[in-house]
Amino acid sequence: MDLEITKKNILKYEQLHVNQEWKERLSESQNSGRTRVPDYDGVVVFEGESLEKIAEVVQHPEYIEKVISDASSKLFKAETVHGAFNIATIIHKPPSGTGGDAKLPEVPGPEGIVRQDHVERLLVLIHKKDGLSQAEFSNYWLNVHALLVKPSLVTNPQVTKHKQLHAHQGSGLMPGNTSDWDGIGVIKGESIVNFAVAPR
Structure with missing residues (x-):
């Protein structure tokens, strides 16, 4: 920092x-x-x-x-392992409270205290189907699948943010290190306990 x-x-x-x-x-x-x-x-x-x-x-x-x-x-x-991604925010809602999970300690930084998000995140690593190009995978995940997912997330009080991270394969950002996944779904909410209910 x-x-x-x-x-x-x-x-x-x-x-x-x-x-x-x-x-x-x-x-x-x-x-x-x-x-x-x-x-x-x-x-x-x-x-x-x-x-x-x-x-x-x-x-x-x-x-x-x-x-x-x-x-x-x-x-x-x-x-x-390192990866490089484009990030698309599918839904973003302000959290309703501070949540009840354990908090990380505050970290002193050069400009005061580092902001702590008192929420949990669930990372879902995604592999594209065989035969799909990275471009086809990214296009479908963002422009078709996200439209199917968004309505249920909008009405789900457990989820405060959902993002897609689309991987750059062989970007050269980290030579010699390539991720073995094609994307990451990031689901953010106030408690990891409730994430188990959300997908159902």
Whole structure:
């Protein structure tokens, strides 16, 4: 957050901390074949005006020296995977309350306290059907499937935001690291407990 290149190029930086209790519950249901649980513990989201501006950050010598070296020594395993996405917001409603889930500690930043969203997010990794091109997949998911989903989300009080992340395969943003999915559905709400009800 203190790097000048980050201040210049990044519009938003978010951390998604995996709820380990729910990861374990989903892992148990995975055994029945209903769910596949990715093996990660957190997600970092950089938002910028273009992939080029984000690439400037992650390829900047100061970022590599300070940020990557710190993360590699204390946080990340070598198999950390990167992806680049276009983001489409399908629905966005203000949350009705603060929610009852555990809150992350406030983090002091260069401009005061970092804003905390007291909500939960469910990430759904999506693989396109065999034979579909990335363009065909993205077009159908955004322009056909989203129109089917939106009415039920609008009336569902459990969901405050739904986004689609459309993957850039082989974007060159992170050479040597390509995601094995084609998109991510992001469902945001006040409590992960209620997400189990929402799909039904």
